[in-house]
Amino acid sequence: MADINLTPMMQQYREAKASIPPDAVLLFRLGDFYEEFFEDAEKVSSVLELTLTRRQGYPMCGFPYHALDTYLPRLVAAGVKVAIAEQMEDPRLAKGIVKRQITRVITPGTIVDNALLSPSCNNYLTCLVQGKDVWALASLDISTGEFRVCRIAGNDKLATEFNRLGARECVISHRLDARFNEEEGARPEPRTKLLWTTVDNDYFDFSFAEDFLKRQFKVGTLDGFGLRDLPDAVSAAGAVLRYATENLRQDASHICRIELYSLDSSLELDSISLRNLELVETMFGTGKNGSLLGVLDHTETPMGGRKLRNWVLRPLCDHDAIVARLDAVGAFRDDPLTLAELRETIGVVRDLERIVGRLNVGNANARDLQTLAVSLDVLPGVKSLLANFNVPLLETLNGRLELFPELVEKIESAIAENPPAQLSDGGVIRAGYNAELDELRSAATDGKAWLSQIQLREQERTGIRSLKVKYNSVFGYYIEVSKANLSMVPEDYVRKQTLVNAERFITPELKELESKILGAEEKAKALEAQLFQELREFALQYTVRIQTAADALAGVDALASLAECARLHGYRRPRIFEDDRLIVKAGRHPVLDAAMGTDKFVPNDCLLDGDRNRMMLITGPNMAGKSTYIRQTALLVVLAQMGSFVPAESMELGLVDRIFTRVGAADDLARGQSTFMVEMVETANILNHVTPKSLVILDEIGRGTSTFDGLSIAWAVAEFLHDDPSCRCRTQFATHYHELTELAQTRRGVNNYNVAVKEYGDQIIFLRQIVPGSTDRSYGIHVAKLAGIPQPVIERANVILELLEKAADAPRDAISALPRQTVKARRRKGDVDENDDMIQLRLL
Numbered sequence: 001m002a003d004i005n006l007t008p009m010m011q012q013y014r015e016a017k018a019s020i021p022p023d024a025v026l027l028f029r030l031g032d033f034y035e036e037f038f039e040d041a042e043k044v045s046s047v048l049e050l051t052l053t054r055r056q057g058y059p060m061c062g063f064p065y066h067a068l069d070t071y072l073p074r075l076v077a078a079g080v081k082v083a084i085a086e087q088m089e090d091p092r093l094a095k096g097i098v099k100r101q102i103t104r105v106i107t108p109g110t111i112v113d114n115a116l117l118s119p120s121c122n123n124y125l126t127c128l129v130q131g132k133d134v135w136a137l138a139s140l141d142i143s144t145g146e147f148r149v150c151r152i153a154g155n156d157k158l159a160t161e162f163n164r165l166g167a168r169e170c171v172i173s174h175r176l177d178a179r180f181n182e183e184e185g186a187r188p189e190p191r192t193k194l195l196w197t198t199v200d201n202d203y204f205d206f207s208f209a210e211d212f213l214k215r216q217f218k219v220g221t222l223d224g225f226g227l228r229d230l231p232d233a234v235s236a237a238g239a240v241l242r243y244a245t246e247n248l249r250q251d252a253s254h255i256c257r258i259e260l261y262s263l264d265s266s267l268e269l270d271s272i273s274l275r276n277l278e279l280v281e282t283m284f285g286t287g288k289n290g291s292l293l294g295v296l297d298h299t300e301t302p303m304g305g306r307k308l309r310n311w312v313l314r315p316l317c318d319h320d321a322i323v324a325r326l327d328a329v330g331a332f333r334d335d336p337l338t339l340a341e342l343r344e345t346i347g348v349v350r351d352l353e354r355i356v357g358r359l360n361v362g363n364a365n366a367r368d369l370q371t372l373a374v375s376l377d378v379l380p381g382v383k384s385l386l387a388n389f390n391v392p393l394l395e396t397l398n399g400r401l402e403l404f405p406e407l408v409e410k411i412e413s414a415i416a417e418n419p420p421a422q423l424s425d426g427g428v429i430r431a432g433y434n435a436e437l438d439e440l441r442s443a444a445t446d447g448k449a450w451l452s453q454i455q456l457r458e459q460e461r462t463g464i465r466s467l468k469v470k471y472n473s474v475f476g477y478y479i480e481v482s483k484a485n486l487s488m489v490p491e492d493y494v495r496k497q498t499l500v501n502a503e504r505f506i507t508p509e510l511k512e513l514e515s516k517i518l519g520a521e522e523k524a525k526a527l528e529a530q531l532f533q534e535l536r537e538f539a540l541q542y543t544v545r546i547q548t549a550a551d552a553l554a555g556v557d558a559l560a561s562l563a564e565c566a567r568l569h570g571y572r573r574p575r576i577f578e579d580d581r582l583i584v585k586a587g588r589h590p591v592l593d594a595a596m597g598t599d600k601f602v603p604n605d606c607l608l609d610g611d612r613n614r615m616m617l618i619t620g621p622n623m624a625g626k627s628t629y630i631r632q633t634a635l636l637v638v639l640a641q642m643g644s645f646v647p648a649e650s651m652e653l654g655l656v657d658r659i660f661t662r663v664g665a666a667d668d669l670a671r672g673q674s675t676f677m678v679e680m681v682e683t684a685n686i687l688n689h690v691t692p693k694s695l696v697i698l699d700e701i702g703r704g705t706s707t708f709d710g711l712s713i714a715w716a717v718a719e720f721l722h723d724d725p726s727c728r729c730r731t732q733f734a735t736h737y738h739e740l741t742e743l744a745q746t747r748r749g750v751n752n753y754n755v756a757v758k759e760y761g762d763q764i765i766f767l768r769q770i771v772p773g774s775t776d777r778s779y780g781i782h783v784a785k786l787a788g789i790p791q792p793v794i795e796r797a798n799v800i801l802e803l804l805e806k807a808a809d810a811p812r813d814a815i816s817a818l819p820r821q822t823v824k825a826r827r828r829k830g831d832v833d834e835n836d837d838m839i840q841l842r843l844l
């Protein structure tokens with residue numbers, strides 16, 4: 001920064017700037033603008049494309065205060081940390097420089113503003129601590145109060161968990177940051193855009209963290225949360241909470257519990273599978289549409305949407321828990337009328353979790369309270385509809401749906417019909433709620449009428465027809481009586497001023513009225529603010545109970561959504577077992593099925609049921625539907641284990657512990673790895689971690705290297721997965737290496753399948769049907785033709801293919817030396833004899 005003579009305002013700016021994290025930009029409220037100075041001005045003007053000006057030689061930019069809702073999301077989306085300094089007093093009333101204060105610091109993980117949050121996703125602030133042989137990862141969604149911690153062994157699993165959480169920011173100690181910087185590969189690298197924030201090591205001090213958490217949760221011990229003897233988890237949780245509350249500059253009493261969870265309780269999906277299977281978003285960044293969640297999500301509330309998203313990302317591994325969800329989905333699906341009514345009723349409910357969050361951090365407005373009441377008011381209706389179902393899970397959820405009549409009533413009686421968003425605009429509290437407020441309001445609006453009423457009354461009382469009620473700025477309202485009538489002035493008039501022709505008086509009543517009229521509006525606003533605050537505090541007492549009800553409602557919404565999806569797309573209930581079967585009759589790919597329509601999508605079976613059917617080796621032409629089929633299998637497993645019905649005539653599933661996928665990953669090229677290297681890293685990961693209860697889907701292995709190397713690797717991988725006692729898992733392997741089909745002759749559990757096609761003249765018709773047996777044709781050139789490869793190239797490829805098929809052992813170099821013209825063309829010219837190309841091959 002330039003060394004300049006600072007004005008008092010700039011001095012105040014400097015002090016504010018020094019009190020925020022060094023990497024945060026400061027939006028400094030000056031009148032109707034938020035102004036930025038120095039480096040902050042440069043950064044903000046470039047992100048927001050604002051004009052950079054200069055003030056006394058230093059850079060400056062700004063925008064009107066009402067544009068904050070537009071600009072703040074853009075700054076946050078660009079990964080900028082933002083601190084806001086507001087004016088804490090009315091500049092007109094300020095003596096000297098206006099008081100300003102940092103009201104909040106907004107980082108990607110500490111957002112509570114609705115405008116900055118996606119309703120369908122949680123917004124997690126995370127914190128990482130390195131324990132002994134494990135990582136402790138705390139995750140906190142300040143907007144909802146959800147707070148969890150888990151312990152994870154290994155960087156891969158850690159990165160996956162970051163991905164699953166979709167974490168935006170991770171807090172670490174300076175010490176850990178230094179380690180990450182020193183050791184190459186030590187820092188976990190999730191695919192999501194994650195901001196690493198470093199804080200002092202003392203944030204992680206165990207006793208400090210423990211005390212901090214105990215105070216927050218108002219408990220004497222953390223044992224009840226399962227955190228006994230887990231100092232790393234306590235440190236992570238304490239540090240993240242401290243960082244969050246420091247940035248919020250507010251109490252966050254809605255964060256009132258923490259859950260210790262284990263990755264083992266859910267079906268494990270590594271980062272690659274999460275992406276490849278397009279569970280919650282597509283690979284091409286088109287968001288939810290086109291993903292599995294896009295098909296499943298018929299939720300009516302944001303909480304239900306987030307719950308369903310979490311279910312998709314964390315399918316269950318517990319038989320009974322899955323069956324409980326399936327029972328609930330089944331009950332809903334079998335009663336479509338009640339289901340429709342229930343969904344319609346739930347549709348009124350708004351984001352209870354986030355409203356409660358905003359209420360707790362002091363960020364809620366009157367509309368939030370009103371929405372809270374409207375949402376809570378439908379709970380009796382939801383409860384009575386749920387009472388129609390005798391299903392344990394629905395009964396449990398119904399039991400947690402508490403009713404809040406006194407809160408609803410209080411809010412309804414207090415908040416005006418259409419309250420303004422800003423408390424300062426006035427008119428938030430309903431007429432009739434508070435007598436004093438009613439009076440203040442009428443003082444402001446009816447003041448003039450009151451004065452003329454007094455004038456009339458006093459004229460009658462005193463008999464002075466010319467008596468007037470007037471106002472001046474020296475002594476406010478007064479009564480003026482002309483000299484001629486002074487004898488008629490009553491005793492209770494107090495003389496204030498004598499003029500040539502008249503005298504001026506005041507009365508206690510007039511003074512009282514004056515104080516009511518003057519500043520009545522200001523007073524009304526202040527009283528409204530106080531009443532609103534009281535109402536807010538009243539509502540805050542219900543925080544935990546509303547959170548519990550909101551969570552139950554989210555569960556009901558998610559289950560109803562699954563039932564609706566099952567109903568719309570004709571899904572059936574899967575049967576869950578503990579063995580290693582995976583038998584599907586007429587299964588369909590949920591996303592393509594929904595997109596194409598059930599009559600167009602060709603269903604297929606799957607048979608994996610232990611020893612004799614452990615690996616399906618699938619060959620078939622390009623474009624036939626191999627990838628679709630094996631992804632479909634994985635998606636059906638995800639659906640079944642999350643407790644959903646499935647797009648199949650029937651499905652029997654022995655629980656799967658992990659799904660592994662190897663399905664091409666172009667994006668890793670950006671990380672500096674070659675296609676083949678990525679393929680091998682992913683394959684290594686599978687072979688090193690697979691268990692007999694896993695499901696492996698492999699879409700082509702060894703493609704990125706020479707044919708013989710590739711084939712050898714694919715072959716060995718298939719053998720290993722089938723033979724090795726650590727694997728022996730259910731596998732679907734799609735490949736173009738027809739040689740691999742020989743495995744079925746030597747391996748008991750390997751079976752060949754192919755995707756049927758019909759040849760029709762020189763056309764082929766894709767039947768999309770998986771049938772037993774192998775195929776030895778790829779029809780690759782046919783697909784190349786469909787793709788628009790120029791005709792001469794296609795003709796040439798056909799010639800080479802023919803030659804290769806005749807001389808299977810022809811070296812590749814020989815092919816490249818073949819004349820560039822096609823045989824046909826040269827034949828036409830008459831300069832080739834029948835064996836020309838073969839002769840050349842032999843010569844080479």
Ligand SMILES: Nc1ncnc2c1ncn2[C@@H]1O[C@H](COP(=O)(O)OP(=O)(O)OP(=O)(O)O)[C@@H](O)[C@H]1O
Nearest residue numbers: 600601602603621622623624625626627628629768
């Ligand atoms: N069962 C099916 N019913 C209808 N259409 C299907 C089916 N399976 C696949 N398709 C269609 O065929 C297209 C190609 O399928 P897919 O990518 O699975 O082929 P593939 O055999 O894996 O091809 P390649 O070997 O070239 O990668 C899909 O995009 C889809 O539109």
